Amino acid sequence: MNTINKPYIFVIGNEKGGAGKTTCSMHLIIALLYQNYSVVSIDTDSRQSSLTNYLKNRDLYNKQNPDKTVLVPKHFHISESEVEEQAKSFEQVLKNNQDADYIVIDTPGSHTPLSRVAHSYANTIITPINDSFLDLDVIAKVDSKDEIISPSIYSQMIWEQKMERASRDRISIDWVILRNRLSNLDALNKRRVGNVLAKLAKRINFKLAEGFSERVIYRELFLQGLTLLDLKTAKYDRAFNSSHVLARQELRNFLDFLGIKAAFKG
Numbered sequence: 001m002n003t004i005n006k007p008y009i010f011v012i013g014n015e016k017g018g019a020g021k022t023t024c025s026m027h028l029i030i031a032l033l034y035q036n037y038s039v040v041s042i043d044t045d046s047r048q049s050s051l052t053n054y055l056k057n058r059d060l061y062n063k064q065n066p067d068k069t070v071l072v073p074k075h076f077h078i079s080e081s082e083v084e085e086q087a088k089s090f091e092q093v094l095k096n097n098q099d100a101d102y103i104v105i106d107t108p109g110s111h112t113p114l115s116r117v118a119h120s121y122a123n124t125i126i127t128p129i130n131d132s133f134l135d136l137d138v139i140a141k142v143d144s145k146d147e148i149i150s151p152s153i154y155s156q157m158i159w160e161q162k163m164e165r166a167s168r169d170r171i172s173i174d175w176v177i178l179r180n181r182l183s184n185l186d187a188l189n190k191r192r193v194g195n196v197l198a199k200l201a202k203r204i205n206f207k208l209a210e211g212f213s214e215r216v217i218y219r220e221l222f223l224q225g226l227t228l229l230d231l232k233t234a235k236y237d238r239a240f241n242s243s244h245v246l247a248r249q250e251l252r253n254f255l256d257f258l259g260i261k262a263a264f265k266g
Helices: 021-034 050-063 083-096 114-117 151-167 190-206 216-224 242-257
Strands: 009-013 037-045 074-077 102-106 125-128 140-142 148-151 174-180 207-210
Touching: 009 021, 021 050, 021 102, 021 125, 021 216, 037 083, 050 074, 050 151, 050 216, 083 114, 102 125, 114 148, 114 151, 140 190, 148 151, 148 190, 174 190, 174 242, 190 207, 207 242, 216 242
Parallel strands: 009 102, 009 125, 037 074, 037 102, 125 174, 174 207
Antiparallel strands: 140 148
């Protein structure tokens, strides 16, 4: 593939499901669109297809609401097929969309050969994790005294793909861990997880960012194909409450961390 003038590529990855990858991907995509960037989205999860389903809901919303349509990316879904065919299809999509400003890739909540390939093309990998030791296991093995035993298989895979990216394209990959669904209380468990993550960040070289809390509004918006950024354009008719305000602030903080301006249409 041509390595000159590549678009900036975000890969959203975590080998455990239910960590909020699709919520993260979708809000990142729409934030970039509202900044007038050309955005391509790629769903490499051939089975669950959560990002594709989210965007199908968005297309349906636009068909049903022609007077208040919302922006959509140029989207591709890599369908289930033989491993080599999937990789070829994925790389062809990248090759055909070199004129895009950004490409956002959503990966499955499991280890697949295509996910490995996708990670190797990232400029930035974003790994959402739930704020618990159960989910921390995807990053590293930790003992009962909160001492780090070893990096996880996923962390080792990211290291390998960093080496692949550097060798192939002479580009370094940034890695961001997004702490999702933080509890409102400063519980002991939360502090312990935070301490371990801080040590891991230095050891295996990633940046830490606070992500999204578990909120009903995200599930409501998924069903309509909308994001927090669309509410004015879509004339969202639900009454705003403190949870919605906090959700918007969480999103603003996340985008600020990435250096992206949050253009709330509402």
